[in-house]
Amino acid sequence: MIELEDVSKVYGKKDTAFTALKHINLTLPDNKTIAVIGKSGSGKSTFLHLLGGLDRPSSGSIRINNHRLETLSKKQMDHYRSRELGFVFQSFFIEANQTCYQNVALPLEINALAVTARRRLIEDALAKVELADKIKSPAGTLSGGQKQRLAIARAIVTNPKVILADEPTGNLDSATGDKVIDLLFDLYRSQGSTLIIVTHDSDIANRCDIRVFIKDGQIDKVEGTGGDGE
């Protein structure tokens, strides 16, 4: 369960203060696909950063899977991100000079998983995104779609409870983007995770169980089943 209680985020101070999110109250159930929709500057990225523990709210409370994020220490927050979250970014953020194996290994290394246990997890993750044959290839040699699939493999290799995807098809052509989205939804089903996608694309949004519309830093409306917000 993801719960946001009166969450606000203000950047800057006094005269230069800018409120990116205003008094957000939202409850999202587990194991659902959730689309976060809004225009540029609406506050959807800030929303994702707060859920991802990359930033902290100026006020209010965020509870995800029994973690109150605003109370976590820096170390606990790192731990939370590495164990419970998977990130997929618009710009892939893969390490081009490393092999696919080494890219997918990064979250496992951060979690200090034993070397012997890693190989199987990495092979499984790469197989799920249909990149098993590229395991030794440098990531920089992959096509755009393959790079995003590699990023997805890296996001799912720790079997996270929540996958946060920020415009995952933003840098892909529509055909490749559709394949990547299909893959994400398939994996969500097989992994039993909560999938939160920030998107402009209404087709992608319509495939999600819940759609959260953000406008001017506030929840404009919530559609779909299971979501509850204002």
Place this chain on the structure above:
Amino acid sequence: MKFRDILRRSGRSIKQAKVRTLLTAAALAVGGFTLSVTLAAANGANAYGAKLIDTNFDPSSLIVAKSESTFTSGPVSNKPQPYSGSLASVGILRGHLVKELNQKDLQKLASINGVESVFEPYTTTVRYVTRSGAGKYTGSVEAYNPAITHQFVAGSVKSSGLTANQVVLPNDYLSLLHFKNGQAALGQTLSVNLLQTLGGTQTRTFTIAAVLTSPSTLISGNINTTLLVNASTAKSTYDFVNRGTVNANRFLLATVKVKDGTNQAKLSAVQSVIEKYGYGAESAKNAQALITQIVNVLQIVIIVFGLITLIASFFGVVNTQYISVLERTREIGLMKALGMSSRNVSNLFIVEAAWIGGIGAVIGSGLAIIAGTALNPWISKQISFGNSRLLIFHASQIIGLIIFLIIVAVIAGLLPARKAAKLDPIEALRSE
């Protein structure tokens, strides 16, 4: 994150920036090379010094002079002095006047409790050395000192010493005196003609007991022309040549052999008594300490230059790592977003700096060892080290140096690592 993963990940980053890594490491390598060579040269010089002492000094003996200033080469006076009895015992050393020992001094030294004997070489320049059928050659005669290590190429000297008419011949005379080799010279006779300063001449005949070669570490410069005879023969030769002159019974140095002198306490006790009488006394250990001190001073000077190079390379590492952090901002952002702690991000860059330090140190010391080993014979020849080697590399020092350079690089890497650790992941991921 496991240290092994940090080590491997940083190693891969270093590998990807090969040229930059090598260039930065090259600066450290220069420092490593200089320091390796300096340490090796100091080792070689000290080893040479120890050999020098071993060849020239008996560890159980003291070298005694009329005054301490003889050893320090300090002038007693470089101006005319009023004549007195003591003036007669003033000699010239390297342009300076120094007091010399006389027969009374030798007797006084011999009477000191704990002194076994007083040895005076009675070095005397002879008119010529010859042999039937051979030419005449210059030379000198000196008392054989059993306490000094000699290198014989043929024959040997019995523990009882040389007899009155025996001589030890330097090998440089072999061909001049028409001997096929050292062995062929043994038991043969040669003549030494003496010219008295005040007129008369005398020819003495000796039987060759041994032939010696001059080790490169021997201080005495004219050893290749010095024939060694027994102490009383040397004294009588000296007395004959110098009779009636101001040089008679004047000696720059004498060797005082101490009973059980290898026992440092006994040696020091006698040394302090000698010094209390106003003489200057130096033990082999003192002489070695002087050589070591000179070597150490030279070593410090070169090490300072090496350290200056290291300071330059220190900033090279800081610069390289700083640029690396800036170039890899997104990578750092990603790692932090995925939960890598700031400490591990910092460690990643510190270990990278350590890699650079290690590579530089291995290249620098490796080149020093290769170049040093290859050039050692040539260097030894140029500085007349004989069989000794100037550059002696000790594995422990090289390992210590590599560790030191790694530590230097790690310290240089701290500031960039701190910057990497402080990067805000959101800002880092935005940078494109």
